[in-house]
Amino acid sequence: MPAPFAYRRLVQFADTDMAGIVHFSVFFRYMEEAEHALRRHIGMSIHDRFDPADDRSRIAFPRVSARCDYHSPARCEDELRIEVTVQKLGKSSVTYGFHIFRDEAELAVGEMTSVCCCFRDGVKPRPTPLPDAVLAGLKQFAA
Amino acid sequence: MPAPFAYRRLVQFADTDMAGIVHFSVFFRYMEEAEHALRRHIGMSIHDRFDPADDRSRIAFPRVSARCDYHSPARCEDELRIEVTVQKLGKSSVTYGFHIFRDEAELAVGEMTSVCCCFRDGVKPRPTPLPDAVLAGLKQFAA
Amino acid sequence: MPAPFAYRRLVQFADTDMAGIVHFSVFFRYMEEAEHALRRHIGMSIHDRFDPADDRSRIAFPRVSARCDYHSPARCEDELRIEVTVQKLGKSSVTYGFHIFRDEAELAVGEMTSVCCCFRDGVKPRPTPLPDAVLAGLKQFAA
Amino acid sequence: MPAPFAYRRLVQFADTDMAGIVHFSVFFRYMEEAEHALRRHIGMSIHDRFDPADDRSRIAFPRVSARCDYHSPARCEDELRIEVTVQKLGKSSVTYGFHIFRDEAELAVGEMTSVCCCFRDGVKPRPTPLPDAVLAGLKQFAA
Numbered sequence: 001m002p003a004p005f006a007y008r009r010l011v012q013f014a015d016t017d018m019a020g021i022v023h024f025s026v027f028f029r030y031m032e033e034a035e036h037a038l039r040r041h042i043g044m045s046i047h048d049r050f051d052p053a054d055d056r057s058r059i060a061f062p063r064v065s066a067r068c069d070y071h072s073p074a075r076c077e078d079e080l081r082i083e084v085t086v087q088k089l090g091k092s093s094v095t096y097g098f099h100i101f102r103d104e105a106e107l108a109v110g111e112m113t114s115v116c117c118c119f120r121d122g123v124k125p126r127p128t129p130l131p132d133a134v135l136a137g138l139k140q141f142a143a
Numbered sequence: 144m145p146a147p148f149a150y151r152r153l154v155q156f157a158d159t160d161m162a163g164i165v166h167f168s169v170f171f172r173y174m175e176e177a178e179h180a181l182r183r184h185i186g187m188s189i190h191d192r193f194d195p196a197d198d199r200s201r202i203a204f205p206r207v208s209a210r211c212d213y214h215s216p217a218r219c220e221d222e223l224r225i226e227v228t229v230q231k232l233g234k235s236s237v238t239y240g241f242h243i244f245r246d247e248a249e250l251a252v253g254e255m256t257s258v259c260c261c262f263r264d265g266v267k268p269r270p271t272p273l274p275d276a277v278l279a280g281l282k283q284f285a286a
Numbered sequence: 287m288p289a290p291f292a293y294r295r296l297v298q299f300a301d302t303d304m305a306g307i308v309h310f311s312v313f314f315r316y317m318e319e320a321e322h323a324l325r326r327h328i329g330m331s332i333h334d335r336f337d338p339a340d341d342r343s344r345i346a347f348p349r350v351s352a353r354c355d356y357h358s359p360a361r362c363e364d365e366l367r368i369e370v371t372v373q374k375l376g377k378s379s380v381t382y383g384f385h386i387f388r389d390e391a392e393l394a395v396g397e398m399t400s401v402c403c404c405f406r407d408g409v410k411p412r413p414t415p416l417p418d419a420v421l422a423g424l425k426q427f428a429a
Numbered sequence: 430m431p432a433p434f435a436y437r438r439l440v441q442f443a444d445t446d447m448a449g450i451v452h453f454s455v456f457f458r459y460m461e462e463a464e465h466a467l468r469r470h471i472g473m474s475i476h477d478r479f480d481p482a483d484d485r486s487r488i489a490f491p492r493v494s495a496r497c498d499y500h501s502p503a504r505c506e507d508e509l510r511i512e513v514t515v516q517k518l519g520k521s522s523v524t525y526g527f528h529i530f531r532d533e534a535e536l537a538v539g540e541m542t543s544v545c546c547c548f549r550d551g552v553k554p555r556p557t558p559l560p561d562a563v564l565a566g567l568k569q570f571a572a
Contacts, residue, residue: 013465013475014311014458016304018189018362019262023300024206025175028168029443036442046161046442046505063167067210076304076475119162156322156332157315157454159447161505166443172300179299189299189362219332219447304475305548310492311457318454332447349453353496405448 004083004099005041005141007034011078021073028066031098031110034082038096042137050118050128061114062125064093068110078102085143092116092127094138147226147242148184148284150177154221164216171209174241174253177225181239185280193261193271204257205268207236211253221245228286235259235270237281290369290385291327291427293320297364307359314352317384317396320368324382328423336404336414347400348411350379354396364388371429378402378413380424433512433528434470434570436463440507450502457495460527460539463511467525471566479547479557490543491554493522497539507531514572521545521556523567 009030017023036046050057074080081101088095098110116134117125130138152173160166179189193200217223224244231238241253259277260268273281295316303309322332336343360366367387374381384396402420403411416424438459446452465475479486503509510530517524527539545563546554559567 012458012462013303014309014461017299018302018304018306019203019205020304021205024209025168025171025300028171029441032168032443033441040506060162062162062164062216063213065210065212066167067208069208070206073205077469155315155319156446157318157452160442161445161447161449163447168443172298175300176298183363220326305489305491307491310495311454311461314454314457346448348448348450348502349499351496351498352453353494355494356492359491 004085005038007037007082009080011076013076016076027068034084038084058119060119064113066112070108072107074107086138086141087143091129147228148181150180150225152223154219156219159219170211177227181227201262203262207256209255213251215250217250229281229284230286234272290371291324293323293368295366297362299362302362313354320370324370344405350399352398356394358393360393372424372427373429377415433514434467436466436511438509445505456497463513467513487548489548493542495541499537501536503536515567515570516572520558
């Protein structure tokens with residue numbers, strides 16, 4: 001089984017709330033940051049065109065679902081390690097799994113499903129098959 | 144069956160991302176705002192003491208889990224209506240269900256589970272049974 | 287002298303940080319919300335076209351500067367009143383002044399300057415004179 | 430003249446808004462992150478006690494003022510370099526200056542003033558002189 005992709009993130013002061021811990025909604029931003037780091041790792045960019053000849057076309061991955069189970073709080077200045085695996089690959093969709101650690105303590109486990117879409121100006125986004133290069137890159141981290 | 148609790152929220156510019164829509168993590172903040180509005184409605188405050196004699200003790204509800212399914216995007220200046228029901232009441236835990244609408248369109252459906260905890264300075268938070276008054280208030284919105 | 291425009295805003299839990307108060311950067315979001323409420327009040331929308339015949343042209347107001355002086359902290363569930371005045375109107379620019387109150391206590395004073403710009407797809411945004419209707423609307427709140 | 434302290438930060442997707450650029454309020458979070466990185470660099474932590482014998486006492490630096498001038502927008506995946514200098518040191522206060530770059534382009538210039546305070550449970554925070562070790566550390570980056 002391949003190693004998961006690992007993303008490291010320091011908890012910042014603005015991530016916390018008056019309970020003294022990271023606000024639960026911020027874990028979803030951490031997971032997205034890790035997902036985007038994985039995507040850059042396999043050669044993708046947020047600015048990727050769908051159609052190389054159309055500089056305003058974009059490939060994007062709107063969320064279908066997101067969830068997180070919280071085991072233990074994260075605090076300011078914690079050094080987090082977010083491990084990402086690809087749990088499921090559909091024709092157009094991808095489901096990522098996330099495990100968020102501080103050292104050996106697993107603080108949270110999450111999952112997000114996105115659909116690969118083509119965006120063009122003035123046209124309603126529509127699902128489109130995952131490009132072959134994306135598929136090959138994601139498969140490296142398939143659980 | 145009782146009516147759900149309804150919370151209204153205008154989408155603000157800072158809630159959006161470069162895809163032109165509300166960032167998916169912001170839906171969790173909307174759900175929390177709706178939950179807290181429900182709690183104020185039944186007489187609770189974020190500042191409620193656990194022990195009336197100890198002005199630094201608090202009742203708080205750390206998250207155990209949160210999830211959201213996204214059906215359709217929300218945009219800046221949308222007037223959202225977030226309906227909250229109490230889906231499950233445990234001894235110490237409460238599970239809320241959320242339906243987020245713009246007019247009649249259901250944009251997202253979510254769920255969050257929290258555990259009632261007692262916070263005291265210098266003491267590790269521990270689960271505590273839902274106070275009777277809280278239980279009675281929440282039952283009004285039980286699905 | 288005309289009355290300022292007043293915007294009311296409840297402090298939400300997610301606006302706070304581990305110091306137990308509203309994070310200083312959130313005051314800038316409050317000021318923007320108040321500005322946008324003023325703009326809706328005078329008939330503007332974030333979605334206003336620059337050219338009525340071009341449904342992808344937009345009038346927008348990128349920031350040139352922003353500042354805030356903090357006098358006293360805001361806390362969760364505080365009911366804030368944000369008063370907005372128009373301090374200065376240039377040919378293309380507008381400077382807003384903000385006073386943030388909880389009851390009679392002034393918590394913060396801020397200022398933001400924006401430049402009216404035309405956005406069209408694929409064209410670098412450029413400053414454009416404030417439209418007459420916008421100018422007339424803003425003048426109602428000139429300090 | 431000493432070199433400024435430099436902090437590097439990748440622009441994340443959630444930092445952007447529907448105008449396709451980093452939301453202006455997020456620059457204040459970037460500046461705070463850079464300030465805190467500088468503070469860690471000189472041996473400080475957000476969790477520093479004011480009184481070593483009191484594990485709930487804290488040294489903290491509430492904001493007195495913050496401002497930013499925006500020259501050019503930042504976009505998703507931009508690699509920012511935030512340079513911090515100490516512009517002014519008072520008995521209890523410190524004013525930081527910030528220059529935010531992408532490569533050689535200066536995107537924004539900011540300033541923040543904070544006051545060193547002692548926090549103890551149940552006691553109103555009060556200004557306290559900057560500890561000698563803090564003063565010595567900050568002076569390394571005095572402009």
